[in-house]
Amino acid sequence: MHTVEHDVDRPDSDVVAAFEDVPSTIVSDVTGNIGLTMDSGVRPAYDGVEMAGTAVTVNASPGDNLIIHKAITMTEPGDVLVIDCNGYTETGHIGELMCTSCQANGLAGIIIDGAYRDSREIAEMEFPVYGRGVNPQGPLKQDPGSINVTVACGGVSVDPGDIVIGDDDGVAVIPPEGAEDVLERSRAKLDSEDSVREEVLEGEYLYELNGYDELFDNLTIVGPEDSIQ
Incomplete structure (x- = not known):
């Protein structure tokens, strides 16, 4: 069954912006290392990356990116696409043109539990991208998927509307209901x-x-x- 949910209950933008200065390591420390940080296999596409935004979640079929294209059209400035491809790294699900579209429309970044491609171009444009690997193989566009459902990414459960931050050390996810306490x-x-x-x-x-x-x-x-x- 495939679900496309258009409405996202986004947290206050000022709270999200405040996390731009908070390292992922600090979030891990103050939350008691309870699994809010993604595993070490999800790495940034370049050094010096900084990211903070609101999760728009995608459950995509491994090897296919049709639903990802759809999800990009449903985002708002400041969102982060969090994509569950079940860790599949034999296809580059996103590339430079998709990232350019995201950057042009004000997205804060992309996290994909799978592979991306055009790694050099993505690094040069300095658009925050995290993934489990790089692969030049292009994706199919024949399978639907789901948007704004609970997904698993980097070993962490992510809901639409969660606050997502990233830096060179990795990615942390903060549920909005406890975000102000975590920030304090x-x-x-x-x-x-x-x-x-x-x-x-x-x-x-x-x-x-x-x-x-x-x-x-x-x-x-x-x-x-x-x-x-």
């Missing part, structure tokens, strides 16, 4: 790291500043003499 904790974490950085520059060790020494002292240390012979 992220800012506090960044301020804390600024203070800690000053102490580290003075020669202090994170091992002691963060209390890791106490954790270590509570461990049961096993030496060679304790090994099973």
Whole structure:
């Protein structure tokens, strides 16, 4: 069954824009590493990428991009296309012309759990693209799919309207209902790291500043003499 849902409940644009200055690592830290960051196989198309936007989700048949073309026409400026191709990397589902169209219409980026092509051109245009691989093989245009349904991308469940941020380290997904709390904790974490950085520059060790020494002292240390012979 294929579903095309036109309405997306988008979060406040000011909240989305505020996440532009929040690294994906900080989101992971303040959310307790509970699976809001995509797996390491989803990588940016170039170095220095920065992205923050609202998810428009696509479930596409592996090897086919007809539904992706349709989804592009349904986006608004500031959206990020999050495309589930079931990790298929034997076809380049999107390329430079599609990315040019997205950029011209104000999209914030594309994330595809699958492959893309025209990697050099995409890098040169500096349009944020994340994918699982690169393949020159062109896609078919014969299978429908679904737009704005829950998808799995990079091992993370993504709903339309989720806030998506990306940088060189990877991609993080923030559900809108808890976004302001995540943003507040992220800012506090960044301020804390600024203070800690000053102490580290003075020669202090994170091992002691963060209390890791106490954790270590509570461990049961096993030496060679304790090994099973």
